[in-house]
Amino acid sequence: MNSRDDKVTTLDRAINLLVPDGCHLSIGGFTINRNPMAAVYEVIRQRKKELHLYAHSNGQGVDELIGGGCVKRLEIAYAGSGRFAPTCIRFRKAVENGTLEVEDYSNFQMTLRFMAGAMGVPFLPTRSGLGTDIIKKWGFSEDLRTADEKLPDRKLAIIDNPFGNWSETPKLVLVPAINPDVTIIHVQQADKRGNARIQGLTFADVEQAKAARHLIITCEELVEEEFMRQEPDRNQISFLNVDAVIHIPWGAYPTACYRHYDYDPDHLNRYRAAAADEFRYRTYLEEKVFNLKDHREFIAQTNSEQLKKLIADPETGYAKALKRSGE
Amino acid sequence: MNSRDDKVTTLDRAINLLVPDGCHLSIGGFTINRNPMAAVYEVIRQRKKELHLYAHSNGQGVDELIGGGCVKRLEIAYAGSGRFAPTCIRFRKAVENGTLEVEDYSNFQMTLRFMAGAMGVPFLPTRSGLGTDIIKKWGFSEDLRTADEKLPDRKLAIIDNPFGNWSETPKLVLVPAINPDVTIIHVQQADKRGNARIQGLTFADVEQAKAARHLIITCEELVEEEFMRQEPDRNQISFLNVDAVIHIPWGAYPTACYRHYDYDPDHLNRYRAAAADEFRYRTYLEEKVFNLKDHREFIAQTNSEQLKKLIADPETGYAKALKRSGE
């Protein structure tokens, strides 16, 4: 948060400055769309450790951060990449091996938790989950919760409706607010002050952005402020919330960025194959992350014919008739 | 709510069908902008009685409904029309004469109450109002609240934060959900199924719309569904929520409709003068509402030179250099 007039910086500097080891991080996007992948790779490249990660239904970004060894604890609703990995593979391995602590919520619960953080209230209510193990079973121990002042003392709380049966609702689940130290989202357009526009579905990016103490925005297009102000109805995030703006074309690759490019089925399939095997995964990390200077180099290395196939059709916003089946 | 493919109807029929005497009604807009005035006049013209009205900061529409004798009870945050009437005049008279029961909330509280209704929860939390008479003094008696099953038993509730001091918030005000029988909003564009687009600030119209059992939309422009679907990022309300769509150019007049026309300062000033005097107000009602067949006739009667001056400049969305001072 600041009032500087020009927040444009490099990803290297922004991650270095705003994502210290152990920090509470939230990333935007949903499964295989608009994940802030350039930032995810930079976090891995800088070998950040012990992160406390928040997401709702983030697939690729979450899985790579876990695979990269950056994540100690995770609060999430859904760790999957659609048809490319119904359960994220490095996530699954880490949980089964006991190297990752997970707290499970539902998708709406996670959304409400970010919304509560954005709204400045300690919780929001819902009926979701009553009677289930999401209420009863806690991933983080009570000791951990008590010891860590960045965590609420309870996973959630159940209360009777103080308004009797108003709205035909006798009881509710209260889910605690999340205020990440930093949120990273990838958007289609931003200006140098940080005004941002997401095209297509916004997922919970806006709530995640506003809940955070610090906000890093990566953007496909860095545009003039005047351009953003011509149609302010289409902007979701104002400069008031933003700390850093980084211009990174293909910044969500290999996930999709609506109206710019599609997800890369070949890369996602290759990722799945690599993720399933320890040795291949090490090789993948070395070749695709650690040995590369930055996202620009990653994109430059990627088969340009394939990239061309991913470019969004201007009418539909995705790559029409893209070959998407099989390995 | 329905799944009919064509919901276009007349205002006469929609009000007749969906706004019975005594119903709980909510209207959109804010002070002197995008009030659903055509619908307001039709409600008055049909001599609806005993309405329970909800608004947050609605000026002109609320004042005319009260002046028209339609409203028995009102829940509101702010009854004013900006510089044209810092306190709405018929509202003020009705409260001072004891002919209108009022329950006061803050603007955010009313917004949260509509949002709770839209979200399907019985309340939402805020810190607003702690320590004030908004908490302590209730406009509606406990007896009334207990007797009327359409009202929650309490104006609001205070609870201790079940998460301790999480978010540095020891206690909260819970405000109860509103689910109006019917909400009426005026939008810039809608299609015949009810998909709707508001341009400029949305106020709390979207929450009011989604909280309601029935939704009436009046629109400046009735457009093709295909047009609405070309840019779905700009639509806020889908056909799922909509019962009736009525095409009424100048439907917000004499309040403003961003990008279409400005408020009419002359009319609003004349209204203020009429509202202050019982005899003149009777005359105003007869001439401008009861003796006219519909809004079209009202607009046709209005000085066309003046209307022309109100037409929005395409660049700014309002009437530039409109003469707005004095009586």
Add this chain to the structure above:
Amino acid sequence: MPEKDRYKYSNREMMAIAAAREVKNGDIVFCGTGISMLAAMAAKNINAPLSTIFFETGAIDAKLEELPLAVADSRVMYKTAVNGGLAEAFATMQNRFTGSRVVGILGAAQIDIYGNLNSTAIGDYRQPDVRFSGSGGACDVASFVNRTIIFMQHEKRKFVKKLDYFTSPGWIDGPAGRKKAGLPPGGPAAVITNLGVMRFDRNSKRMYLAATYPGITSAEIQAETGFDLDSERAEEFTPPTAHELRILRERCDPQGLILKTPS
């Protein structure tokens, strides 16, 4: 000559059509990726043209000119009625007026006799033998909406007496279960597997066998079910018609992305 001999269909096609037939005209259909999306598309194209396909990501009534491979696929954003976000989508389901019109199509790793679901973990929750994706929107949908349809692979380890982790509420523990828990009415209506269709008894809310696919016996289904399945009311399922299959294959999944991929 029996109709079914005139063409071949796969189990997955049978399941998609079985689910599609559960959708009523005017329903708002919540679906996920894969076969549930295909069933929703089939319903809209065959028997419920006024149904609305609805994704938890916030897309309302997407055009779906190509099959999305995730609910966040850009293909769900094209020419929708409204592109919103998760908050609005789940609110629509929790909303008392719109929520009651939603039918949710869900899948899971385990199901019990009351239609409660596990999509989180097998074994101990904190250090599981197998970890799955987690609830996603499933728990929300199962909590809020009027009716759910559940897809399952019919295996004994999946139809269990007791869930390893209870992710999404069905009828909980019987007719009073949801009310006791504080949930709205509504709950699972049908379980569609590769062997047949199960429903829930009006009074006990226990699952029973409602239909077996052609060539499958009640005993075979019981053998793959970890609890006693009442089969008194079982009928033979009417297989997909040529018309249904043609629309499913040609209009819903011409690339065979779901129908021809191993699940």
Add this chain to the structure above:
Amino acid sequence: MPEKDRYKYSNREMMAIAAAREVKNGDIVFCGTGISMLAAMAAKNINAPLSTIFFETGAIDAKLEELPLAVADSRVMYKTAVNGGLAEAFATMQNRFTGSRVVGILGAAQIDIYGNLNSTAIGDYRQPDVRFSGSGGACDVASFVNRTIIFMQHEKRKFVKKLDYFTSPGWIDGPAGRKKAGLPPGGPAAVITNLGVMRFDRNSKRMYLAATYPGITSAEIQAETGFDLDSERAEEFTPPTAHELRILRERCDPQGLILKTPS
């Protein structure tokens, strides 16, 4: 020759400038209609160019090429950073990170010694002698934000020992008042009237007279105040400069909509 003799200014101009001077560069300025909007515009054009004008209707950093006559005036929608709604606007003020950067400019019908405000009713609440508009966003702003500036007409019936109705929280009943009530820290910083500027004692949180306008005495101000006003620290207020007045008149309200209209 004293500066003030070189030009004339109205009370309202003095008040607008006094409030504008309270705004710091970088502040997010919440304002209403009328003089508070004018003060926010003056601040941005004179002493706090990096401040952001913010309306409860959801408009962030509006361009304001013409003076709006209501916070919902279409003039606040032009070339903003974001056009949102009420929900987002108030959330920005309740939000712990952005809220602490907001300064709110408010007005009221009554004020007490702790800066608590009444903008609802005079007399009995249920059947008042005079009814006003009600809170609007005032109670929200006064509850949430770090600092408020209050405009008042200085009259004895408005500066009262006890409010007829307590609409918006100031310091409640002293230094522990807000904390006891459950409110965040922050509270009223200054009260700007047609006679002078009041502030609040750091320890007692009681209002004291900080500055008198040229030609006005402490005694005159006390005579118009319904409670004891400590005037020990009162200085003479530095009147508007020619530069301030020129910008206020020529850039902020060239049509004289606020400066020349009876309030």
